[in-house]
Amino acid sequence: MDNSQDPQDSTTQSHSQLRRSLEQSRVFGDLGVELIDDLVKTMEVSVIPGGQQLFGQGDASDSLLVVISGRILASRKLDGKTQRLAEIGPGSSVGEVGLVLQQPRAADVVAIRDTSVASLTREQFEQVLKRHPVEFNRAITRTLYSFTTQAQSRPPTIGATAIAVVSLDRRIDTTELCLGIAKSLGKYGKTYHFTPQEGEAFHTGTGASAESNDHLNHLEQCFDYLLYEASSETTPWSHLAVRQADQLILVAGFDSGPTVVTSQNADLLSGPGFDMVRKSLVLLHPAKTKSPKVDLSWRKTFELDRIYPVRNANKEDVQRLVRFMTDRAIGLVLGGGGARGMAHIGVLKALHEKGVPIDMVCGNSMGALIGAQYASGTEVDKLLQTTTAFVRGGEHPALPLVSLLSGNRVRRDLHRMFGEIPIENLWQPFFAVSCNLSRANIKVHDQGPLWLAVLASNSPAGIVPPVVSDGDLLVDAALLDNVPVKAMREKLGFGTLIAVDVDVAEELTVDPALEKLTGWQVLRQRLFGKNEARLPGIIDVLNRSGHLGGLAHRESSKALADHYLQPPVSKFALMGYSKGQAIADTGYEYAIDEIQDWPESLFINSKKL
Numbered sequence: 001m002d003n004s005q006d007p008q009d010s011t012t013q014s015h016s017q018l019r020r021s022l023e024q025s026r027v028f029g030d031l032g033v034e035l036i037d038d039l040v041k042t043m044e045v046s047v048i049p050g051g052q053q054l055f056g057q058g059d060a061s062d063s064l065l066v067v068i069s070g071r072i073l074a075s076r077k078l079d080g081k082t083q084r085l086a087e088i089g090p091g092s093s094v095g096e097v098g099l100v101l102q103q104p105r106a107a108d109v110v111a112i113r114d115t116s117v118a119s120l121t122r123e124q125f126e127q128v129l130k131r132h133p134v135e136f137n138r139a140i141t142r143t144l145y146s147f148t149t150q151a152q153s154r155p156p157t158i159g160a161t162a163i164a165v166v167s168l169d170r171r172i173d174t175t176e177l178c179l180g181i182a183k184s185l186g187k188y189g190k191t192y193h194f195t196p197q198e199g200e201a202f203h204t205g206t207g208a209s210a211e212s213n214d215h216l217n218h219l220e221q222c223f224d225y226l227l228y229e230a231s232s233e234t235t236p237w238s239h240l241a242v243r244q245a246d247q248l249i250l251v252a253g254f255d256s257g258p259t260v261v262t263s264q265n266a267d268l269l270s271g272p273g274f275d276m277v278r279k280s281l282v283l284l285h286p287a288k289t290k291s292p293k294v295d296l297s298w299r300k301t302f303e304l305d306r307i308y309p310v311r312n313a314n315k316e317d318v319q320r321l322v323r324f325m326t327d328r329a330i331g332l333v334l335g336g337g338g339a340r341g342m343a344h345i346g347v348l349k350a351l352h353e354k355g356v357p358i359d360m361v362c363g364n365s366m367g368a369l370i371g372a373q374y375a376s377g378t379e380v381d382k383l384l385q386t387t388t389a390f391v392r393g394g395e396h397p398a399l400p401l402v403s404l405l406s407g408n409r410v411r412r413d414l415h416r417m418f419g420e421i422p423i424e425n426l427w428q429p430f431f432a433v434s435c436n437l438s439r440a441n442i443k444v445h446d447q448g449p450l451w452l453a454v455l456a457s458n459s460p461a462g463i464v465p466p467v468v469s470d471g472d473l474l475v476d477a478a479l480l481d482n483v484p485v486k487a488m489r490e491k492l493g494f495g496t497l498i499a500v501d502v503d504v505a506e507e508l509t510v511d512p513a514l515e516k517l518t519g520w521q522v523l524r525q526r527l528f529g530k531n532e533a534r535l536p537g538i539i540d541v542l543n544r545s546g547h548l549g550g551l552a553h554r555e556s557s558k559a560l561a562d563h564y565l566q567p568p569v570s571k572f573a574l575m576g577y578s579k580g581q582a583i584a585d586t587g588y589e590y591a592i593d594e595i596q597d598w599p600e601s602l603f604i605n606s607k608k609l
Contacts, residue, residue, distance in 0.1 A: 048111040054094075061098030069116045190224045333483055333499040354592070418449075432456070483499055501564065517536075
C-alpha cells in the first residue's frame with residue numbers, strides 16, 4: 001500500500017471519519033447537524049501508536065477524546081494491582097466526566113491498537129458550549145447522569161478479537177500453523193487471515209497510519225477474529241501486528257533457547273504494546289515426536305499465560321490451542337474416592353464417545369492417578385486394566401509411628417508407571433493437588449516429576465507417610481478439597497469446567513447405647529460379631545476425617561463448575577476394587593445420560609461449529 005496521500009484528501013477523510021464516529025457516539029450521537037459540523041471543525045485528529053499512553057491516573061483533565069478507529073483501554077491501579085475497567089472502541093468517548101467536573105483523571109488510558117482519536121480541549125469545549133448552550137449542555141448532562149448511575153455499557157462496535165502470531169526463531173516457518181489456527185478459528189466465527197505477503201503490501205511505513213487504522217477498523221466490524229501472521233523478519237508489518245494484537249502467540253522451536261531468540265528480536269520485543277498484550281508461547285515439535293520438551297525458563301523471559309507444545313500438522317494440538325485462545329477450553333476435574341474413582345474411567349469413555357474434547361485435566365487421589373495416566377497418553381479403553389493392576393499391589397503395614405502402612409509399594413509402582421516424565425512435558429495439560437500439612441493449604445503440582453505429584457495426592461494422612469517436599473509435608477488433598485474445582489477454575493479461566501465427584505458421605509454412627517468405642521470392641525466384632533452392625537475402625541475414622549474438608553466444600557465447588565457430575569456409586573465399598581468394571585460401567589451410563597443435556601457447542605462435531 002502506498003501510504004503517501006494528498007494532505008487535503010487526508011483532512012477530508014479524517015473529517016468524514018470523525019463525523020461518522022460522532023454520529024455513533026453515546027454522548028454526541030443524537031446531536032443536531034449544526035453542532036456535529038461545529039465539533040468536526042473544532043476537534044483535532046491525531047494517530048496514536050498501539051502501546052502509547054494517552055493519559056494517566058491522576059493527570060489533569062484538560063480534554064476529552066473520541067475514538068475514530070482502533071481501541072483504547074481504561075485501567076485503574078488499586079492496592080498495587082491493575083484493574084481493567086473497559087475497552088473503548090470507535091464512536092465512544094473518554095475523559096468527558098473529568099473535563100466537566102474538573103477532577104483528575106480517574107484511570108490510565110492506553111492505546112491497545114494503533115488508534116485515531118479526536119480531542120476537544122477545555123477551551124474548545126467551553127467555546128462550543130457558548131455557541132450551542134442548550135443542546136450541548138443536554139448531551140453532557142446526560143453523560144454525567146449515566147456516569148453517576150453506572151449505566152454505561154460496552155459499545156456495540158467494540159469489534160473483532162485480534163491475534164498476532166510471531167515467530168521468535170527464524171528457522172521456524174509459521175505458515176502451516178497459522179493456516180491451522182485460521183481454520184479452527186473459523187469454527188467459532190468469521191475469521192480474516194492477514195498473511196505476511198498481504199501485510200507487507202498493506203503497511204510499509206513506520207509508525208501508525210490513519211489510513212491503516214481506518215481499514216483495520218472496518219475489518220474489525222466485519223469479522224469476529226483477525227489473525228495477523230507476522231513476517232519472519234522484523235518489519236513495519238510485524239510491529240503493526242504486535243501493536244494491534246489482543247493476544248500474542250509467540251512461536252519457537254522446541255530446542256530454541258529464550259536467550260538466543262530474544263537477542264534476535266530485541267527491537268520487536270521492546271516495541272510499544274508488547275508488555276501490555278496477553279502472551280502465550282507455542283513450542284513447535286516435529287510431527288512424530290512422542291514426548292514434548294518444554295523449557296520452563298521461557299516463563300522467566302516473558303510473562304506468559306501458557307506454554308503450548310504443538311506437533312507440526314497435528315490437528316488436535318492446534319484445535320486445543322485455539323480453544324484456549326478463545327476461552328473455550330474444557331477442563332476436567334476428577335475427585336478422590338478410593339475404588340469409587342473407577343467411575344472416572346466410565347465418564348472419560350462417555351466424553352470420548354460423544355466427542356467432548358478435554359483440554360486440561362486435574363485430579364486428587366484416585367482422580368489424580370487416573371487423570372495422570374490419561375494425560376500421559378494411556379488410551380481410555382486401557383485405563384481400567386492399568387488402574388486395576390496398580391491397586392491390586394496392596395501395601396505393607398508399618399510401625400505406627402508415622403502411619404499405619406509403609407507406602408513403599410505405592411511409591412515404587414508409581415515410579416514404574418510414569419518413570420521420570422515431568423508434568424510440563426505432557427501434550428495434555430495436567431496437574432494434581434495435595435494438601436500441604438505444614439502450611440495448611442492446597443499444593444498445586446503443575447511441574448516436576450509426574451509420579452511424585454500423584455504420590456503426594458494419594459497419601460492419605462495417617463494411613464501412609466506424608467510426602468516430603470522442600471521441608472513441607474504433603475498428603476491427600478481431601479483434607480481441604482477433594483474435588484479441586486477452585487484450582488482448575490484458576491488455571492482454566494473462562495472455559496467450560498466439568499467436575500466428577502465420587503465422594504460419598506457414608507453413615508458413620510454407632511449404637512446410642514454404646515458409651516465408649518475401643519479397639520477391643522472393634523476386634524471382637526470383626527472376629528465374632530459378623531451379624532452385628534459394623535463398628536468403625538481406625539481406617540474408617542481416618543478416612544472420614546480426611547474427607548470432611550472436601551465434603552464441606554461441595555456446594556462452593558458446584559457453584560464454580562459448569563457441569564458437576566455425581567455418579568451413583570454409593571452402593572460400592574470404598575475399597576471395593578474388585579468391582580472396578582461395574583463401577584466404571586456405572587460412571588459411563590450416568591455420564592451418557594447427563595451429556596445429552598449439555599450445550600451443543602461443547603461437542604467437536606457440533607452443528608453450531
